[in-house]
Amino acid sequence: xxxxxxxxxxxxxxxxxxxxxxxxxxxxxxxxxxxxxxxxxxxxxxxxxxxxxxxxxxxxxxxxxxxxxxxxxxxxxxxxxxxxxxxxxxxxxxxxxxxxxxxxxxxxxxxxxxxxxxxxxxxxxxxxxxxxxxxxxxxxxxxxxxxxxxxxxxxxxxxxxxxxxxxxxxxxxxxxxxxxxxxxxxxxxxxxxxxxxxxxxxxxxxxxxxxxxxxxxxxxxxxxxxxxxxxxxxxxxxxxxxxxxxxxxxxxxxxxxxxxxxxxxxxxxxxxxxxxxxxxxxxxxxxxxxxxxxxxxxxxxxxxxxxxxxxxxxxxxxxxxxxxxxxxxxxxxxxxxxxxxxxxxxxxxxxxxxxxxxxxxxxxxxxxxxxxxxxxxxxxxxxxxxxxxxxxxxxxxxxxxxxxxxxxxxxxxxxxxxxxxxxxxxxxxxxxxxxxxxxxxxxxxxxxxxxxxxxxxxxxxxxxxxxxxxxxxxxxxxxxxxxxxxxxxxxxxxxxxxxxxxxxxx
Numbered sequence: 106x107x108x109x110x111x112x113x114x115x116x117x118x119x120x121x122x123x124x125x126x127x128x129x130x131x132x133x134x135x136x137x138x139x140x141x142x143x144x145x146x147x148x149x150x151x152x153x154x155x156x157x158x159x160x161x162x163x164x165x166x167x168x169x170x171x172x173x174x175x176x177x178x179x180x181x182x183x184x185x186x187x188x189x190x191x192x193x194x195x196x197x198x199x200x201x202x203x204x205x206x207x208x209x210x211x212x213x214x215x216x217x218x219x220x221x222x223x224x225x226x227x228x229x230x231x232x233x234x235x236x237x238x239x240x241x242x243x244x245x246x247x248x249x250x251x252x253x254x255x256x257x258x259x260x261x262x263x264x265x266x267x268x269x270x271x272x273x274x275x276x277x278x279x280x281x282x283x284x285x286x287x288x289x290x291x292x293x294x295x296x297x298x299x300x301x302x303x304x305x306x307x308x309x310x311x312x313x314x315x316x317x318x319x320x321x322x323x324x325x326x327x328x329x330x331x332x333x334x335x336x337x338x339x340x341x342x343x344x345x346x347x348x349x350x351x352x353x354x355x356x357x358x359x360x361x362x363x364x365x366x367x368x369x370x371x372x373x374x375x376x377x378x379x380x381x382x383x384x385x386x387x388x389x390x391x392x393x394x395x396x397x398x399x400x401x402x403x404x405x406x407x408x409x410x411x412x413x414x415x416x417x418x419x420x421x422x423x424x425x426x427x428x429x430x431x432x433x434x435x436x437x438x439x440x441x442x443x444x445x446x447x448x449x450x451x452x453x454x455x456x457x458x459x460x461x462x463x464x465x466x467x468x469x470x471x472x473x474x475x476x477x478x479x480x481x482x483x484x485x486x487x488x489x490x491x492x493x494x495x496x497x498x499x500x501x502x503x504x505x506x507x508x509x510x511x512x513x514x515x516x517x518x519x520x521x522x523x524x525x526x527x528x529x530x531x532x533x534x535x536x537x538x539x540x541x542x543x544x545x546x547x548x549x550x551x552x553x554x555x556x557x558x559x560x561x562x563x564x565x566x567x568x569x570x571x572x573x574x575x576x577x578x579x580x581x582x583x584x585x586x587x588x589x590x591x592x593x594x595x596x597x598x599x600x601x602x603x604x605x606x607x608x609x610x611x
Contacts, residue, residue: 129465136520137410144430153439154459156430246397253322263315265305270319270328278393280328327393339389349382409524411477422478424470432463476517479506480535488525495549497539542584554595566609
């Protein structure tokens with residue numbers, strides 16, 4: 106079989122990901138805050154790109170009219186047509202600059218200093234500082250413990266050991282000495298109090314004593330190594346009796362399982378005494394850091410990307426442009442730089458980049474509105490009546506309606522929020538699986554979760570419903586037919602304990 110070289114022509118189609126297309130896709134999946142950061146980066150890197158904050162000059166009057174008439178022309182041609190307007194404005198600018206130079210700035214500042222000070226009494230609320238300037242930041246657990254550490258009489262090495270202990274607390278306020286993850290992905294070795302004492306140059310025998318003193322800081326029980334130690338420290342401070350201390354030390358697992366007869370048998374005490382002791386133990390705090398938060402929840406706010414407003418019988422979708430810069434091309438700067446032959450190629454590239462970015466952001470806005478309008482059309486009953494009427498919907502339903510790919514819908518709905526008459530939701534919230542309902546149309550899984558939560562809230566706390574009982578109630582009242590394990594899964598997703606742990610004994 107002979108081998109030879111041939112030239113062959115072939116016509117085929119293939120998708121080419123241009124840099125502009127990659128940028129458009131990337132902008133589409135950015136959240137609102139990420140988009141703001143991206144715009145700031147582009148403003149810093151592109152000299153011809155401007156917004157109302159970086160170039161606040163008015164664009165009204167004759168100059169704005171001329172730009173409107175030349176809007177259909179290429180950017181470079183519009184810049185050339187605008188040169189004659191610059192000649193008129195240059196004369197006025199030189200006159201203004203001349204008057205500014207004639208001002209005696211030293212005399213002006215001196216006169217400002219001699220002006221009468223503002224009176225102490227303020228006339229009205231409009232003169233008061235904004236309320237956000239008077240808000241105090243709540244201290245987190247670490248700051249609270251460091252403040253108490255400064256008030257203590259520890260010596261230097263004990264203070265260093267205490268700092269190491271405070272630095273190794275987890276989000277619940279427990280001392281976490283487990284090894285962290287290394288940069289290469291491997292797990293580091295676990296630490297011990299001896300390791301912390303050695304690093305602080307403290308004698309290992311003194312480490313337990315210093316830790317015990319820290320555990321009696323406010324909140325009591327902080328820096329405990331497990332639940333038993335946390336409760337034991339609180340019980341010692343509050344003066345609990347021997348029975349309660351014994352239950353904390355050896356029988357917390359029976360308390361969790363409500364196995365009180367086993368505790369009574371092991372301690373050889375009446376069952377009533379066990380009940381009384383457990384009631385007192387339940388008053389203790391199992392999470393020392395409960396009242397302290399690393400993040401101030403009052404300052405956390407989600408800005409919606411779109412609003413759904415009911416106007417009569419119709420729901421109107423509008424975008425939220427508040428806080429987003431309106432970009433445009435700084436034509437004055439571009440005109441001056443295009444006159445330089447050395448900078449013309451550079452500025453031409455930046456002009457194309459700026460035009461594409463503005464177009465991509467506008468396309469992103471239109472796509473989000475289009476997808477939201479489709480969701481509103483399919484979830485109208487939810488917007489009018491609440492979560493119980495949320496319909497099952499998948500990405501394919503919206504993709505087919507708006508003529509886009511499912512991956513595009515997924516990018517559009519990720520980290521985007523919509524404000525509706527029923528509250529603030531992520532666009533992903535509206536996509537959920539369907540649950541079969543007897544003699545009726547299917548129901549969304551999110552509605553089933555809310556139905557389960559409603560049943561558990563209304564149950565008798567001394568005799569809570571089991572998962573199988575909830576299955577029967579859902580089928581009888583709402584016609585929802587699901588398996589017991591599905592109820593258990595939804596209950597765990599809602600953060601609700603099992604019936605044995607929900608039962609109130611006292």
